[in-house]
Amino acid sequence: MSQHTLAVLVENSSGVLARVASLFSRRAYNIDSLAVGPTEDPNISRMTIVINVEGHALEQVMSQLYKLINVIAISEMQTNSAVHRELLLVKVSQDHREKVMEIVERYAAKIVDEAESSITIEASGESAHIAGLLEALTPMGIKELVQSGLIALERGDAALSDRTLSAQGISTTHSLIPQADYQN
Amino acid sequence: MSKEMTGASALVKSLELAGVEVMFGIPGGAVLPAYDPIFDSKIRHILVRHEQGAGHAATGYAQVTGKPGVCIVTSGPGATNLVTPLADAAMDSVPLVVITGQVPSAAIGTDAFQEADIRSITMPVTKHNYLVTDPDDIPRAIAEAFYIANTGRPGPVLVDIAKDALQKMTHFNYPKNIEFAGYKPQIKPNDQSIRDAAALIAQSSKPVFYVGGGVIKANASKELLKLAELVGAPVVTTLMARGAFPDSHNLHLGMPGMHGTVAAVTALQKSDLLITLGARFDDRVTGKLSSFAVNAKVIHADIDPAEIGKNRFADVPVVGDLAHTIAALIPALQEEFKKSRPDLTAWLRQMFSLRTTYPLGYNQPEDGSVSPQYVIERIGAIGGPNSIYVAGVGQHQMWASQFVKYENPRTWLNSGGLGTMGYAVPAAMGAKVGAPDTTVWAIDGDGCFQMTNQELVTCALNNIPIKVAIINNESLGMVRQWQTMFYEGRYSNTSLDSKRIPDFVKLADAMGCVGLRCERTEDVDSVINEAMSINDQPVVVDFRVFRDAMVWPMVAAGTSNDEIMIARGLAPDWDSQEL
The missing domain is CATH 3.30.70.260 (ACT domain)
Structure with missing residues (x-):
């Protein structure tokens, strides 16, 4: 697989x-x-x-x-020729605040909310990056987390929409001639 | 300025502009507004007795005419009763356009009376479907539905229309053109793939044409005949392709698959090149896939790119309409054959020898009862190759595919992919509506017949004089055969007692048909001839046949085609064959 x-x-x-x-x-x-x-x-x-x-x-x-x-x-979307990103929101305990801050910095993540006993962190990146961050945060006490599905965009000037039939100038219009058209 | 009318009138006018001549249906609450303009339309509406009958009738009509079959039913149970015919049509690539009424748009999602989310329910069994809640969208949805149903790989399309969309006023605006951003079936095959296919054929010493139902859908039988004769390779026609190539032709080895001929099954198994035309490597043809035709390269020509490589790797894929593909292959091959041409004599001799040694056959029952195969063989012989034969599902279906000789496309209708018991009577009705001057025989089982026979009332009332042969072995015969073979003859719930109840002759009579009965071999021809002479009423013949007849040859499910049996426990004598 x-x-x-x-x-x-x-x-x-x-x-x-x-x-x-x-x-x-x-x-x-x-x-x-x-x-x-x-x-x-x-x-x-x-x-x-x-x-x-x-x-x-x-x-x-x-x-x-x-x-x-x-x-x-x-x-x-190939690994090398496209940018892949996932978004993560994770709520961790305040218990190890200093260590958490260090991890947040190391992974270029952001604190988006702080409450009495928890910190909410936002991070985006490739899947491996997000997985690494989660691994580092796990011993800190993860209370809740949510992840987006992966999104990806090709690098360079190319756009997927350029490859649609109409963008290539191929007509997608079918003339409707009743009956004759259905004879295959 | 376009004319103002109700959504219902816009629907009926759209159907007229789409070229609809006949539709099968039953009114009900949600679809009722549509039935008012239907009352005045030139479209013939045939009032069926069950929505499933409408669906199979539309399929029968489509399979015979090549035009989309149309049905119209109400919401909720009316729509859910069409799920089986939709799944059936999707499996066998039949173009249908099905209109369902839906509860008013404001009530959608409230579990309203007769509400069913038929769009979601039918997503997996339709080529595409629509939910229309704005009357302005009706003409476009109908025009698109017909276009989608009958282009590319044909299939069923459902248009669900909310009741208020039928009732509201709209300015009728039928689209002049249809545009899809993505849907664009490839009609003309790629030149390179044609050259590659031709080159492969010109190198093969054991080629075989593996012909599927796509050849019939593409109306490509004439082209196929030319191509087969040019190559001089043996031809096998699958269950869906019977009639695509004449049974009388010397190159024809018959049907491959679970109940195929020894020659057809072996030709595929021993081939070095499968020239696959509109077939899909179904498990009933391949048997155990890993042991199917292991030494063969594959040319796979189909209009549906998703079929290519689905079950079997294709060395040369050819995507396109088969009429174009085959027509393009002919000159490409003529070029190739100028360079080199393999000698197929030995290969043909082997296959013809198998055909001669192991012809289809059956034993006369020892108890003196009537052989079901004999009955079906005689119906085919007396009805002739210009009649249309429609089968249900089971033993009688296999015998009808084996013992009726087909010479023309669109003369053999059956439920191949889904295996829908109850298909025959309503599909025969639709076939007869599509070909009113042709004799239509439904060859049905006593089990199948009891699922959908009420459509004989529809036939009797609407001057649709089909002929139904009930091959009455008072059993669910194919299941019984498996119980004989794989469950030590423990006949759990396969006995129908239908020689006792119901009385099919009385039932036929009660439904406005002529009921006949045949219990002796010597009466078979005269009863068939009597049925053939009645053309102003449907005819039902109760053929009481031998209960324990079995379908042979057989490749047991999940086993290799190499393990084909010609009778119980009996394999062909391979040692005596030079293969």
Whole structure:
């Protein structure tokens, strides 16, 4: 099994998240994380899906995803050629305040809230960075934590939306000639 | 200025513009506004007796005509009753457009009367689906539904419309063009993949055409015939592809798979190149996948890229419409054959020898009862290759695929992927509506028939004179066969007693059909001929047949195709074959 990060552009229509989730469920694909949000185009949302698959199954997952009518483009985000980020909010005990502060500094994290007996820390970074921070904080007494799904963006000038059919100048318009059109 | 009308009128007008001639349905509360303009429409609406019947009828219509089948039902139970036909159509790539009424948009999510979230329920069993709550969106949703259903790999599309969207006024605006940001089926195959495929074929000494239902969907039978004769390789047609290539053709080895012929199964197993056209390496064809055709390279041509590499690695994938793909392969091969051409004589001799040594056959029952295979064989012989045959699911389905000889595409309809018992009667009804001048035989089991026979009432009332042969072995025969083979003959709940109850002749009569019965081998032909002579009423024939007949050959589920049995405990004599 190996982990892959897919960036998926989808039409921003109701039910599209359910379609993707339903597809993964019925095809028995393992999702490690899923993040969805708006893009520069209000009609398009972007999903970042981290999946665990074996070898050539990745191509199969991408083909099956692409069969969903609302899916516009899919691209695998490679470790070297894309920026990967996760967001973490974690609440730790005040008991070891000095050590916590040291860890926060070392991991370039931020204190976003302080209460009587706890400190809330925000951090973002690659998965390994977040995992390292969590490992360091665990002995300090983690009270609660929440993590976002991973998001990723390709480095350089390229944009996934450039690779959609319309951006390549390929017509996606189909003339509606009743009947004749349905004869295949 | 576009005309103002209700959403319901916009729906019906959209269906008319989409070219709909017939739809199958049942009204109910949420969809009721649509039924008022249907009353005035030129579209023929056939009032069925159960929504499942509407769905399978639409499938039968689509499989025979190649046009999308259409049904319209109400919300809640009306819609959920369509889940089985939708799943069936999705598995067998049948273009359907299904309209369901939905509770008013303000009531959605409140567990209102007859509310079901049919869009969510059907996501896994449709190619796409819609929930429409604004009447302005109705024409576009319908136009898109038809486009999606019948382009690319065909499939069912559901359009769920809230009642208030049907009632409100809208300015009718049917889209002139359809645009999808992502959906763009590849029709023309890539030139390089065609050249690669041709090169591979020209190097193969044991090629076989593995033909699936996609050839029929693409209307590519004529092209296939030319290609097969050009290559001169043996052809096997899967359960979904029976009729795609003439059974009478010398290159045809029959059907592969769990109940395929020894020659067809062995051809795939021993081949060095599978020329796969619109087939999907289903487990019923491959048997144990890891031992399937281990020495074969694979050319996999399909319009659905997701099928390629799903179950079996493809050495040469070819994505595109099969009519284009096959047409492009022919000149590419003619070029290749100028350079080199392998000699297939030895390979063909081996396969023809297997076909001669192990033909499909059956024994006459020793107790003097009627052989079910004989009945089906005679229906095929008397009905001829221009009739349409529609099967349910089980032993009779396998026998109908084996013993009826198919010469033409779109003459064999069955539920291949989902294996839906109860498919035959409503699908035959739809087939007859789509081909009113053609004889349509439903070859059904006594178990299947009791699931959906109420549509015979629909047939009788709407002048849809189908013929139904009930192959009555008073059992769930295929399950019983497995119990015989794998459960020491412990027949748990497979006895239906349907030679006692119900009386199928009386039942047929009560439903406005002619009921006939046949209990003796010597009467089989005359009863079939009598059924053939009745064309103003549906006919039901209760063929009372031998209970313990079994379907052979058989590759037991999960085992290798190498372990094909030609009868119980009997393998082909491989030692005597030069393979």
